[in-house]
Amino acid sequence: MDKSLRPLDVVALGFMTFAFFLGAGNMIFPPLAGFYAGDNLLPAIIGFLLTAVGLPLLGLLAIAKASGGLPTLGRFLPKKASTLLGLTIYLILVPAFGIPRTALVAYEMAVVPFADSPGVITLALFTLVYFSIALFFALQEGKLIDNVGKIIAPILLLLLIIVGVGVLVAPQGEIGVAQVEYANTPFTKGVLDGYMTMDALAALMFGLLIIHALRNKGVNSSSKQFKYLSIAGLIAGTGLALVYIALFYLGATSHLVTPNPDNGGQIFTEYVAAIFGSAGQVVLAAVVSLACLTTAIGGISAFGEYINDLNPKLNYRWVVMTAASVCLVVANIGLSELISISTPILMAVYPVAMALVLLTLVSDRLRNPQLTYAVTLSVALIFGVFDGISTVGVDLAFLDVMPMFDEGLAWVLPTLIAFVVSACKPVSELGGGVEVTKAS
Known part of the structure; x- marks a missing residue:
């Protein structure tokens, strides 16, 4: 009951x-x-x-x-x-x-x-x-x-x-x-x-x-x-x-x-x-x-x-x-050593988690959730890894052109673009008969 x-x-x-x-x-x-x-x-x-x-x-x-x-x-x-x-x-x-x-x-x-x-x-x-x-x-x-x-x-x-x-x-x-x-x-x-x-x-x-x-x-x-x-x-x-x-x-x-x-x-x-x-x-x-x-x-x-x-x-x-x-x-x-290991991992995972939260909130409106999730989260992970690598002192000067890279937010714009592009892609272009899984 x-x-x-x-x-x-x-x-x-x-x-x-x-x-x-x-x-x-x-x-x-x-x-x-x-x-x-x-x-x-x-x-x-x-x-x-x-x-x-x-x-x-x-x-x-x-x-x-x-x-x-x-x-x-x-x-x-x-x-x-x-x-x-x-x-x-x-x-x-x-x-x-x-x-x-x-x-x-x-x-x-x-x-x-x-x-x-x-x-x-x-x-x-x-x-x-x-x-x-x-x-x-x-x-x-x-x-x-x-x-x-x-x-x-x-x-x-x-x-x-x-x-x-x-x-x-x-x-x-x-x-x-x-x-x-x-x-x-x-x-x-x-x-x-x-x-x-x-x-x-x-x-x-x-x-x-x-x-x-x-x-x-x-x-x-x-x-x-x-x-x-x-x-x-x-x-x-x-x-x-x-x-x-x-x-x-x-x-x-x-x-x-x-x-x-x-x-x-x-x-x-x-x-x-x-x-x-x-x-x-x-x-x-x-x-x-x-x-x-x-x-x-x-x-x-x-x-x-x-x-x-x-x-x-x-x-x-x-x-x-x-x-x-x-x-x-x-x-x-072991905390001090683990902090040095955990921080870059945390920086890499956090954008993925944030993107996952936002995707969940709009999942009912997605034409092809599997595609949008895969593309959006992959892009968030890639740029999250860059943010994580930068925290350990690796020079990533080539990413300075990315908006908000210095603040650890280089992932935001590319992830947003990936979401918009994959979410707006007509289902017919994905293979015609692709079955769209509806969010519960």
Whole structure:
């Protein structure tokens, strides 16, 4: 029997989605962007929200439309290609890079300031506890909405409200003067910085997890899943937007507190300490720890669900235990090397993921989805690989003529052209009797 969610469960689903997206990186980058945006704060924020919130929302909508995560998104691709794309995204975002990084950020901001002489043993003990907690919640299959959405996320939200109100009520200075690119093109710079958060990839990962959470609540119809996932996305997007606005404003008014910041984490730390005094570090530690932990829980759970869907013989519990163990090891011994490997792969895959999201949203209107998917995603991959290669220092001067190459967006125009050409190609020119597969 297909069930409906109670209003409280719908809100909890939105809070859970918000908590999954709000990693520590999302709270560290906006203050630095706000610092440089200064009196060009408004256009910078609008540009940032357009991509940092808008693109993940599109990703969630694509998942909601497909009602099956990445495997369903890639239904017009060869099965091996779709599987390879999904595995690459999940491996980078969970064991190889994304989730181990959440533990290190939590350690740096929530443990190091309180430890007399933190070292290898301190890190090992912290990450052991951290991933044990994440694994505990990930093993509660079917209870993520109740555990994360109704318990952890509200606590995180309350702490963020305390910080946000403090920033608005007691700003630590006047809004500064715009600097660097934000002085001349604040909207464009905001758009590019929002894009570089790459949270649209996280949407593809968490979308499948949310679908599973809905099924565990008895919501099995595609129409209801689309409805609830869309509402959850709007709740999460609203929450993220409010957090980003507060943190941009924090950064814009931080020039007296941190006149020469090295990073957004420094701005955030010193600003909160200036507002709340000695208690500020405790508040900040709690915020960062919970933000990182919820992302780790969501990432490990999503990885388990994806691998189990891919091969039901691989038990979910064993997959998440293995993933948490690998994350623990990587966080202690191999993250810096993996970052150097993962970053160019991430840059190469991200354009493909973005193109896949947009194709899914218009798939019902495509004359020949297989052709349009193949051509568009191939072009996105080719130029994505160029973007990835450029991040490791290889000179690709011959691509300087491409619009937005310096910003890592060389793929946009060629991919758009490939989409338009392949989508508008008359079916008769493709062999007359080609059978067009209609998107579900």
